Amino acid sequence: MKNGPKPENDALLERARRAIATHELPLGVSSRVWGGRGSGKACSLCGQVIGFNDVEIELDGVDAGTGVRFHSKCHLLWQEACAVEGEDRGPT
Secondary structure (H helix, E strand, O other), X not given: OEOOOOOOHHHHHHHHHHHXXXXXXXXXXXXXXXXXXXXOOEOOOOOEEOOOOOEEEEEEOOOXXXXXXXXXXXXXXXXXXXXXXXXXXXOO
C-alpha cells in the first residue's frame, strides 16, 4: 500500500476506466453501498490507504476477491467512469 498524495482526478478517472475495461473494478453500481470510518485498507481505485479519519465507501455484493472499497472522492470518480463506460458500450 502506498502513502502520499493521491493522483489527480483525470488520472484517477482514466485508471477507473481501464480497471472497468479489464474487469478489475465492476461496471455498475452495487445494490448496496456502505459508508463509514476508514478501515486502514487500500482504496480499490487509487491504492492509497483509507485512513481512520477518512470516509470509506464499500460496495456490497460485488465479487472482487477482497471487496471493493473507495475513498469518497474515488467512489465518485468510479461512478463517473461507470457512466462513461456504459455509454461507450451502448445498449445490451
